Amino acid sequence: MAKMPVTLTLNGMERAGFADPGQNLLEFLRRGLGDLSPKYGCGQGTCGACTVTIDGETQLACLVLAETTEGRTVGTAAGLANGAELDPLQTAFMDHFAAQCGYCTPGMLVSARALLDRNPKPTREDIIEAISGNLCRCTGYEPIIEAILAVSEGRTGP
Amino acid sequence: MTVVETYPTLAEAARAIGSDAAYMGGGTVMMREVNAGEAPARLVRTNDPALAQIRAAGDAISLGAGVTMSAILADSGLDFLHPVARQIGSPQVRNMGTVGGNIFSPHPYGDFAVALLALDARVTMAAGGARPIEELLRGRDHSPGLVASIDVPRPAPGAFGFKKVSRVKPKGVSVITIAALVNRTGGRVQNARIAWGGMGPGPVRGAAAERALQGQMIDDAMLDRLARTAAEGLDPPTDPLASSWYRREVAGVHLARLLRSMEGR
Numbered sequence: 001m002a003k004m005p006v007t008l009t010l011n012g013m014e015r016a017g018f019a020d021p022g023q024n025l026l027e028f029l030r031r032g033l034g035d036l037s038p039k040y041g042c043g044q045g046t047c048g049a050c051t052v053t054i055d056g057e058t059q060l061a062c063l064v065l066a067e068t069t070e071g072r073t074v075g076t077a078a079g080l081a082n083g084a085e086l087d088p089l090q091t092a093f094m095d096h097f098a099a100q101c102g103y104c105t106p107g108m109l110v111s112a113r114a115l116l117d118r119n120p121k122p123t124r125e126d127i128i129e130a131i132s133g134n135l136c137r138c139t140g141y142e143p144i145i146e147a148i149l150a151v152s153e154g155r156t157g158p
Numbered sequence: 159m160t161v162v163e164t165y166p167t168l169a170e171a172a173r174a175i176g177s178d179a180a181y182m183g184g185g186t187v188m189m190r191e192v193n194a195g196e197a198p199a200r201l202v203r204t205n206d207p208a209l210a211q212i213r214a215a216g217d218a219i220s221l222g223a224g225v226t227m228s229a230i231l232a233d234s235g236l237d238f239l240h241p242v243a244r245q246i247g248s249p250q251v252r253n254m255g256t257v258g259g260n261i262f263s264p265h266p267y268g269d270f271a272v273a274l275l276a277l278d279a280r281v282t283m284a285a286g287g288a289r290p291i292e293e294l295l296r297g298r299d300h301s302p303g304l305v306a307s308i309d310v311p312r313p314a315p316g317a318f319g320f321k322k323v324s325r326v327k328p329k330g331v332s333v334i335t336i337a338a339l340v341n342r343t344g345g346r347v348q349n350a351r352i353a354w355g356g357m358g359p360g361p362v363r364g365a366a367a368e369r370a371l372q373g374q375m376i377d378d379a380m381l382d383r384l385a386r387t388a389a390e391g392l393d394p395p396t397d398p399l400a401s402s403w404y405r406r407e408v409a410g411v412h413l414a415r416l417l418r419s420m421e422g423r
Contacts, residue, residue: 133248
């Protein structure tokens, strides 16, 4: 079956590859474009480990057909840092011990960044709602909520 | 291997679909089957911009089948649907999942369709013609054709209530979902529409509850009676979330709570 050429903007850079028929965006990003930051958790849209932004909205890469992202703008956790300069969320996740095994972390960071971009001063409830589609099975959610709150309030350090 | 065909208009997609293909909307249900290698060999979809349109003329609201839950939440004119849309899936799923797809989502999904059933929505098909959503839901497993849009009449203030019972907060799959449209004349309930999710193979009307409410004033004694009889005639499924017995036991209690909260009691 013929592969489909797909050109998209990934973390600000134009990227192109060939998608298999029926291939999801998660596989296309990881295998086709080499961005390993979105993770495969469940393949069913339940865990949120593959959360990316498409045209600024958080979506689940495992439930998006790669070929439908032609010409669109995709953002992943790999695009959060500017070179060696981490996104404040990434620093706060370290300071607050918000990652343990780390598998949910890229998806959590994408959801958190999307929240702060549209609502820089979220309430605790806003944060809980925003990460409700991202499952964590190590730290519990408290350190993650604390890390996001700290960034929104301009606090640094643990 | 699944081949995806994308058409510029809904009409072309409707002509192409045939009996060997499935339609893919937002993908939140169908892509799971694709990922599991269980999807039909052909998937049909469309980029038709008309599907994403929301139109409101007075109290008549028309939702394109491709309108997402997030688009509903972003539209202040659709405030009565916000408590429903907010409880569908996760933020990511709400950015993807559509009104049309929700109508065809199997148990335990399809909470939005439960609300549409209570609101007596009418569905316009791609092939033309409109039908009550109740009729479409009954035949939804037998390839009824593609949905173009859904007309939702705006309920009177305070007349519509929605409750999704789940074990995990704030995002959990439905154990039972209830939507209630309760209009009154002179304080007495007239032609209430009660719709259940999780109490049958898909969204179903609550005939016993509607009969019990007919002509009644809503008070504590009435709600206690309703709680005991509301599940009569329903055959809820057993699944990993709850048994059929449990659902039948608690359904009436949750309905009474919903009606109490609508009364502000």
